[in-house]
Amino acid sequence: MSIRHALACLLYLLCLLVMLAGCTSRDHVTENTAGKHDNILRLFNWNNYISQETIEHFEQECQCRVTQDYYSDNEELLAKLAAGASGYDILVPTGNAMDTLIHQHALRELDKSQLPNLKNIDPHYLGTVFDPANRYSVPYAYTMTLLGFNHEKLAELGLPTDSWAIIFEPRYLEKIKGRVTVLDSQRELMAAALKYLGYSANDTDENHWQQAKALIIRAKPYWAAFSNTSYIRELAVGNLWVTHGYSNDMFQAAQDAKKTGRRFSIDFAIPREGAVLSLDSMVLHHSGHRPDLAHRFINFMLEGGNSAELTNLTGSGNPNLAARPYIQPEIIANTAIFPEAAQFARLEMLEDIDHTRRRLLSRIWTEIKLR
Amino acid sequence: MNKLRLTRWLVSLPPTLFLLLFFAAPSLLMIVTSFRYPGEFGGLAPLSAPETATAEGDSGLYGMTLETYRFFFSDVLYAEIFLKSFAVATATTLICLAMAYPVAMLIAQSAKKYRNLMILLVVLPFASNFLIRIYAWMIILGPESAFSHFVNHLLQALGFGPVMLLFSPFAVIVGMVYVHLPFMILPLYTNLEKHDPVLLDAAQDLGANRWQRFWLVTWPQSLPGVFSGSALVFIPVLGMFAVPDILGGTGDILIGNLIKDQFLGTRDWPFGSTLSIMLMLAVLCVAGLSTLLARPRVSR
Numbered sequence: 001m002s003i004r005h006a007l008a009c010l011l012y013l014l015c016l017l018v019m020l021a022g023c024t025s026r027d028h029v030t031e032n033t034a035g036k037h038d039n040i041l042r043l044f045n046w047n048n049y050i051s052q053e054t055i056e057h058f059e060q061e062c063q064c065r066v067t068q069d070y071y072s073d074n075e076e077l078l079a080k081l082a083a084g085a086s087g088y089d090i091l092v093p094t095g096n097a098m099d100t101l102i103h104q105h106a107l108r109e110l111d112k113s114q115l116p117n118l119k120n121i122d123p124h125y126l127g128t129v130f131d132p133a134n135r136y137s138v139p140y141a142y143t144m145t146l147l148g149f150n151h152e153k154l155a156e157l158g159l160p161t162d163s164w165a166i167i168f169e170p171r172y173l174e175k176i177k178g179r180v181t182v183l184d185s186q187r188e189l190m191a192a193a194l195k196y197l198g199y200s201a202n203d204t205d206e207n208h209w210q211q212a213k214a215l216i217i218r219a220k221p222y223w224a225a226f227s228n229t230s231y232i233r234e235l236a237v238g239n240l241w242v243t244h245g246y247s248n249d250m251f252q253a254a255q256d257a258k259k260t261g262r263r264f265s266i267d268f269a270i271p272r273e274g275a276v277l278s279l280d281s282m283v284l285h286h287s288g289h290r291p292d293l294a295h296r297f298i299n300f301m302l303e304g305g306n307s308a309e310l311t312n313l314t315g316s317g318n319p320n321l322a323a324r325p326y327i328q329p330e331i332i333a334n335t336a337i338f339p340e341a342a343q344f345a346r347l348e349m350l351e352d353i354d355h356t357r358r359r360l361l362s363r364i365w366t367e368i369k370l371r
Numbered sequence: 372m373n374k375l376r377l378t379r380w381l382v383s384l385p386p387t388l389f390l391l392l393f394f395a396a397p398s399l400l401m402i403v404t405s406f407r408y409p410g411e412f413g414g415l416a417p418l419s420a421p422e423t424a425t426a427e428g429d430s431g432l433y434g435m436t437l438e439t440y441r442f443f444f445s446d447v448l449y450a451e452i453f454l455k456s457f458a459v460a461t462a463t464t465l466i467c468l469a470m471a472y473p474v475a476m477l478i479a480q481s482a483k484k485y486r487n488l489m490i491l492l493v494v495l496p497f498a499s500n501f502l503i504r505i506y507a508w509m510i511i512l513g514p515e516s517a518f519s520h521f522v523n524h525l526l527q528a529l530g531f532g533p534v535m536l537l538f539s540p541f542a543v544i545v546g547m548v549y550v551h552l553p554f555m556i557l558p559l560y561t562n563l564e565k566h567d568p569v570l571l572d573a574a575q576d577l578g579a580n581r582w583q584r585f586w587l588v589t590w591p592q593s594l595p596g597v598f599s600g601s602a603l604v605f606i607p608v609l610g611m612f613a614v615p616d617i618l619g620g621t622g623d624i625l626i627g628n629l630i631k632d633q634f635l636g637t638r639d640w641p642f643g644s645t646l647s648i649m650l651m652l653a654v655l656c657v658a659g660l661s662t663l664l665a666r667p668r669v670s671r
Binding site: 078079104185186220226230234238239358359366367371 | 408409410411412413414442446448449451452455509513514515535537538616617619620621622624628629632633634635636637638639642
């Protein structure tokens with residue numbers, strides 16, 4: 001009897017102990033493991049945003065290991081960091097998320113003497129509003145938010161493919177009803193509507209927002225869905241004919257359609273009214289343990305050949321001038337990946353808006369969804 | 372006697388602590404959060420932020436405010452989205468009930484050696500990831516799928532125009548019902564299994580037909596199972612955001628999507644907390660109402 005009692009007590013204490021252990025911070029754990037495996041560069045990167053060969057080359061060159069964790073949008077990145085994810089040497093946020101990180105003092109300043117290859121970057125992509133002197137960031141790659149479409153279908157229907165009108169004007173939409181998706185993103189869709197109305201993508205005038213809302217609600221009955229990722233597959237198999245989305249996703253859809261031997265081809269273009277440009281940059285997180293390796297990695301990625309591997313893999317835009325000779329010629333020739341000067345002038349990067357504006361925009365968005 | 376009581380306390384202490392730590396504390400945090408100002412970069416504004424308070428003409432005692440509640444009640448929009456979510460949850464619950472009841476009865480009435488296998492089959496879908504199963508529905512309901520072709524041919528034969536199955540309220544309900552069906556079957560089964568067959572024999576002897584036996588004997592006894600199953604379906608459906616996100620069309624926003632948006636896209640934690648609190652209050656009202664209804668009526 002007493003033995004059973006003692007055993008029960010022991011078990012009980014054990015349970016409590018496990019519970020308490022669960023409550024203690026996990027920082028200790030990460031620090032301990034980081035101490036053991038010193039020679040590791042930890043990346044926190046977008047899904048599918050670096051080629052495996054590039055990683056292997058770098059591992060050989062630095063005699064170290066590279067580990068990666070992934071996120072699929074900036075909000076996820078910020079949320080995970082806010083929730084205490086740490087130990088990352090390099091992050092690759094888009095402009096406005098980087099802005100947030102800079103204001104949160106979450107980034108480490110770069111030592112440019114360790115980055116001789118910075119000269120390779122096209123000056124157009126340096127000195128953005130988010131980090132005017134590039135104290136924290138080095139451009140990595142960019143995407144544009146544009147229109148992807150089924151080339152044969154739209155030619156057959158005689159519809160224009162060079163304007164946002166195709167997703168906002170009922171006279172075009174009635175021919176492609178239920179075959180159109182737009183991004184499920186407040187800022188991106190508003191930006192497209194504002195651009196179509198002739199305003200800036202960063203316009204915060206409430207009247208202009210109301211006009212954009214009216215435009216969106218008028219077009220909504222013709223759209224199949226708001227979609228952030230599933231449109232890639234649906235476009236590639238022919239279920240969708242026009243999609244609002246990111247240039248590298250469109251590139252993937254086009255590749256998929258070609259590889260599977262479809263009877264149509266997927267094309268994508270920057271609307272003539274202009275579009276949103278998202279520039280992703282490499283930055284150093286303050287929690288990283290190996291800033292020295294991180295600098296080496298950034299300099300390595302700035303080499304033309306290494307940088308080109310990413311573009312050849314994903315079709316993302318490349319701000320690196322030295323990479324041009326290594327990029328496949330048909331990608332270089334695609335103006336929806338490497339825009340011409342006139343198009344480039346009409347691209348805008350999304351800037352952050354304050355919390356009252358965010359709340360207002362969220363209400364407008366809810367109304368759009370509900371009506 | 373005293374010893375028994377002590378053991379009871381010791382055994383129930385860890386789960387109680389667990390609930391306190393991981394339910395009560397976060398709920399309190401949420402309530403406090405709903406009265407704060409959002410921070411510019413997500414999270415919350417610092418507690419002593421007089422400059423934001425005065426700038427917005429709010430009395431703003433120590434950075435606390437009623438702003439989010441005012442915002443919530445200033446527009447019927449949010450009431451509409453609550454109503455809609457409740458309608459979807461009710462429809463899902465009723466459909467689940469209608470589909471689960473026969474299945475649960477079948478399992479409860481079949482030979483004992485098959486029961487465990489059948490329960491296993493009901494639970495088996497949990498072995499694969501929830502998102503993968505929802506994506507599978509995307510393929511099944513897609514416009515070029517065999518199922519879609521079949522439905523549209525049928526509709527055409529009956530003289531109707533073709534319909535789009537995917538990205539519609541129909542797809543949302545299908546997804547919701549599919550995901551939550553086991554949660555209705557299991558409590559119903561555990562209840563129905565315990566019914567004493569002697570009661571049915573007695574009813575038959577007293578002249579009750581098949582329908583009367585079900586309606587007057589089986590159904591009233593199964594009500595606890597019905598209510599617990601309904602709660603297990605209704606409440607998760609109210610908060611679900613993934614299914615409408617993936618299968619829904621342009622109008623299928625539910626309260627769960629709105630709350631998720633507040634924490635990610637809009638970075639407005641106070642308003643997200645307010646919405647969550649309102650949802651909790653609404654669920655409590657529904658739960659209270661249903662316990663009132665489920666209370667055994669005093670015989671006349």
